[in-house]
Structure formats: C-alpha cells, structure tokens
Amino acid sequence: MVQLRKMSPKRKILLASSLVLATAGIAGYFVYQGQSQSQQTQLSNQVDSLTVREAVDKSKKTNLVLAGEVAANNSSKIKIDSTKGEIKEVFVKNGDTVTAGQPLFRYSTAQELTAQSAQYDAQIKSNAIAAAQSTASLKWESYQRKLAEVNGLKDKYNKxxxxxxxxxxxTAEEALAQSLIDAKNSDNEVKNAQIEAEKAQVTADTENERTKYDTVHADTAGTITSLNEDLPKQSKAKKDEETFIEILDKSKTLVKGNVTEFDREKLALGQKVEVVDRKDPKKKWTGTVTQVGSLTNEASASGGNKQGQQENPNQSKYPYRVELDQADNMPLIGSHTYVNVLDSSVEPGKLALKSSYTFSKNGKTYVWKIKDKKIVMQEVKTQKKGQDLLEITEGLSMEDMIATPKAGMKEGMEVGQNVKA
Structure with a gap:
C-alpha cells in the first residue's frame, strides 16, 4: 500500500488560495455573462432607429463585388513632337469643348516657306498664261491685217x-504665211503656259497639303481638361515626357475593370448594378453593364493587375464596362470604385426592404416611421421582389427614419425606450 505524503502547511495555504481564486473567476465569468446577456436582451428590446437608406443597404443581397476605375467615354493625351519644330500658334484654351478633327495647335516648320514659294511660283505661271494669250491675240490681229492686205492686192490685180x-x-502672201505660223506658235505658247500653270498649282496644292501635318487636330470630341501653356518653352526632355493637351469626352461616365473567368457568367449585358466610391461608401451611383469581354484582357495577362496576378497567376480575366446613369454629382475620372452586382430581382436605386422591416395589420402593410423621435404607423404600398424582399412603391423615401418592428411596440414610443416597459 502506497503511503500518502503529508502536505506541508505552506502548500495547503497555496492550494486553498488557488481554489478561492478559481472559484471567484468562474463566478465572475457567469456574472459577466449574465450581465452581458441581460444588456443584449435589454438593447434588443429597445426601439431602434435607422434611415430607410441604411435599411435598404442592409436588405441588399450582393451576388458579386468587382473592383473598377472611373473613366470618361473617351480620352486623348497629346504631347509635343520636338522633331517637328517649335509651336507657332495654339488655337484652343483650357476648358474649351472641341470636336473630332478640330485644329488644336500648329508647328512652325520649313514646310510653310516651301508651300508659300510653290504658291508664288503657281501665281507667276498663272500670270504667264495671260501674257501668252495677249501675245497670241496680237499675232492673230497681225495675221488678219496681212490677210486683208493680200486680199486687197488681189482685188486690184483682178480689176x-x-x-x-x-x-x-x-511678198504679201509670204508675210501672211509667216504671220500664220507666228500666230499658231503663240497659241502653242498659251497651251504650254496653261500646262505649266496647272503643274505649278498641283505642286503648290501638294506642298500646302503637307502643311496640314504641321497642325495637330483633336482625335476625339470632348472638353480640354488640361493645357500646359508653359510646356512649349521647356526643354526637349520635358516636352517628350509631359502631356501638352488632354481631352476628355464626358458625354458618358464609365467604370472599367476585370472579371475573373469564374465570375464572368454572373455578369450580363444590360444588367443594372450599384457603384460605390471606394473612399467614401456613402457615395453611390447606379449603372448598366455595357460590355463583358469574350477575350481575356491582355493588359491583365501581362501584369496590369500585379496583385491579382500574384494571388492567382493562372486565372484568366476579362474586361467589363459599366455605363453610369447621369446624376448631379458624378464620380471623379480616375477614382476607384466597387461594383456591386445585386440580386437581379430588385433594380438598383429602388427602395426595397426585407419583409422584417414591415408588419401587417387589418390587411394593410405598415412600417414604424420615426417622427420627432417617436414611432408612428406608416402605411406603405409594396410589391414582392424575390424571396424576402418588398419594394416600397408609396409611403416612404430614402431620407425617412424607421424602427425595426418588435413585439409590444406601440405608437408614441420614443427611440431607445424599452419595448417591455
């Protein structure tokens, strides 16, 4: 039989202290749990308060969230080509609205002098035609005089x-023959002058056409959002690096991004979505999917989204595009957003709530609306959307305040009041 060792008085004291502390800890835990549950029960029984917009957000069922970037319908960044020469004239200013093909600025080049010289030459050749025609006219007048002289002499002889x-x-007939040759030669000179003038004008037109390359035209319609007026005076390196004119076509505001091959089937052309500002989630817009690429996005495949490629380098991505509905405060071009692809049963922007925010009485549907921090019954008109959603068509606005229905709530109760009181 094994004999138990006797415990020393010091060990007995330590053991007793440990038991006391453990008992106190367990008792404290249950007391805390009881208090916490009591507080939670008390809070759950209070009249709460939230905006309809918040309730709508809580009711939404998001099938897919995509990252995107806000872009203009079209954009163009134009740089200075130092090899063409210095800028002679700028035809636009910052804030101007331009059309595609409209002149923006012009270079000063040697082509201007070439075209001008060719035009002068064409004018000289054109003037030569008039001179040749005048000479030919005199030659034919001389011929007619000599012909009359010959005819006069013959009449005299016949008489x-x-x-x-x-x-x-x-002698007169010999002079007449020579005069006819001179007149015909003059006509040939006129024809030659006309040919030379036409050739000179073609050359002038060609050289003038080449001067059009000295003028830079807008390749898209839009608004000039940036014009670096000091850049033409800067160094060649700066001219080659920086943008001189930027044009944005804001007729449409788009959100562009990529969707994975696994999520691509959740997007469809014409589908309505909700767009949320990444920095300020309170800023929201609605839009329509206008493109779901059928080919992989080469930019992504080559590292356009480095983070995504690091996470899954073998995952194919396809470009998507959303056209935003026009609103008072559109997002900034270049800002980053989230695109929420919502349950298709409810159109984004509509006032749709979970049925738990409503209650029925006498065959009518109500919500607890808050006025002056007190609840009142507000009748609403609804349409069933999906399994647990109701679209509110009348009776509420996004800016109204409501309370979550709880058993025992009565009109006149204040926000924060205990429903069981």
Missing part, C-alpha cells in the same frame, strides 16, 4: 491686170 502687182502679192 487692173497690172503685172507689177503680182510681185507685191507674192
């Missing part, structure tokens, strides 16, 4: 039969 006139007639 008088004077043999001495025959020599004069011969």
């Amino acid at each position: 008088s039969n004077d043999e001495s006139l025959l020599e004069q007639i011969k």
Whole structure:
C-alpha cells in the first residue's frame, strides 16, 4: 500500500488560495455573462432607429463585388513632337469643348516657306498664261491685217491686170504665211503656259497639303481638361515626357475593370448594378453593364493587375464596362470604385426592404416611421421582389427614419425606450 505524503502547511495555504481564486473567476465569468446577456436582451428590446437608406443597404443581397476605375467615354493625351519644330500658334484654351478633327495647335516648320514659294511660283505661271494669250491675240490681229492686205492686192490685180502687182502679192502672201505660223506658235505658247500653270498649282496644292501635318487636330470630341501653356518653352526632355493637351469626352461616365473567368457568367449585358466610391461608401451611383469581354484582357495577362496576378497567376480575366446613369454629382475620372452586382430581382436605386422591416395589420402593410423621435404607423404600398424582399412603391423615401418592428411596440414610443416597459 502506497503511503500518502503529508502536505506541508505552506502548500495547503497555496492550494486553498488557488481554489478561492478559481472559484471567484468562474463566478465572475457567469456574472459577466449574465450581465452581458441581460444588456443584449435589454438593447434588443429597445426601439431602434435607422434611415430607410441604411435599411435598404442592409436588405441588399450582393451576388458579386468587382473592383473598377472611373473613366470618361473617351480620352486623348497629346504631347509635343520636338522633331517637328517649335509651336507657332495654339488655337484652343483650357476648358474649351472641341470636336473630332478640330485644329488644336500648329508647328512652325520649313514646310510653310516651301508651300508659300510653290504658291508664288503657281501665281507667276498663272500670270504667264495671260501674257501668252495677249501675245497670241496680237499675232492673230497681225495675221488678219496681212490677210486683208493680200486680199486687197488681189482685188486690184483682178480689176487692173497690172503685172507689177503680182510681185507685191507674192511678198504679201509670204508675210501672211509667216504671220500664220507666228500666230499658231503663240497659241502653242498659251497651251504650254496653261500646262505649266496647272503643274505649278498641283505642286503648290501638294506642298500646302503637307502643311496640314504641321497642325495637330483633336482625335476625339470632348472638353480640354488640361493645357500646359508653359510646356512649349521647356526643354526637349520635358516636352517628350509631359502631356501638352488632354481631352476628355464626358458625354458618358464609365467604370472599367476585370472579371475573373469564374465570375464572368454572373455578369450580363444590360444588367443594372450599384457603384460605390471606394473612399467614401456613402457615395453611390447606379449603372448598366455595357460590355463583358469574350477575350481575356491582355493588359491583365501581362501584369496590369500585379496583385491579382500574384494571388492567382493562372486565372484568366476579362474586361467589363459599366455605363453610369447621369446624376448631379458624378464620380471623379480616375477614382476607384466597387461594383456591386445585386440580386437581379430588385433594380438598383429602388427602395426595397426585407419583409422584417414591415408588419401587417387589418390587411394593410405598415412600417414604424420615426417622427420627432417617436414611432408612428406608416402605411406603405409594396410589391414582392424575390424571396424576402418588398419594394416600397408609396409611403416612404430614402431620407425617412424607421424602427425595426418588435413585439409590444406601440405608437408614441420614443427611440431607445424599452419595448417591455
């Protein structure tokens, strides 16, 4: 038989203290739990308060959340090409609205002098036509005089039969023949002058057409949101690096991003979504899916989303695009957002609540609306949406305050009052 060792008085004291502390701890835990449950029960029995908008947010069922970036319908960033020369003239200013193809600015180049010289040459050649025509006219007038002279001499001879006139007639006919040659040569000179003038004008038009390359035109319609007026005076390095003019087409505001191959089937063209500002979740907009790519996004595949690629480098991504509905305060271009793809049974922007926020009485549907910090019964018109959602069509607005229905609530109760009181 094993003999038990006797416990020393010091060990007895330590053991007794440990038992006392353990008992106190357990008792304290149950007391705390009882108090906590009592507090939770008390809070759950109080009249609460929340805005309809908050209740709508709590009622939403989100099927998918995507990251996106706000973009303009179109954009264009134009830099200065130092190889073309210095900027001679700028035709627009910051804030101007421009159309596609509208001139923005013009370079000063040697082509201007070439085109001007070609136009001068064309003008000289054109003037040569008039000179040749004038000469030809004189030649033909001379021919007509000589022809009249020959005819006059022949008439005299026919009337008088004077043999001495025959020599004069011969000399006059030789002069007439030469005059005809001169007149015809003058006509050829006119034709040559016309040909030279046409060639010179074609050259002038060609050189003038080349000057159009000295003028930079807008490649998209939109608003000039940035014009760096000092950049033309800066160094070549700065000109090559910085943007001179930026144009944004804000006729539509878009949200662009990528969706994985696994979530792609949850998006559909024409689907309504909710867009939330990533920095300020209170800022929300509605929009419509206008693009779901059928080909993988090359930018993503090549590392456009480095974080995503690190998480799953083998996951294919497809571009999506959402067109936002017009609102008073549209998001800033370039800001980041979340795109909530909601349960399709409720259209984003509609006032839809879980049925638990409503109650029925005498065949009518009500909510507890808060006025002056007291609850009153507010009748609402509803349409059933989905399994547990009701769209409120009349009786409430997003800015109203409501309370969650609890057993025992009565009109006139104040926010925070214990329902069981």
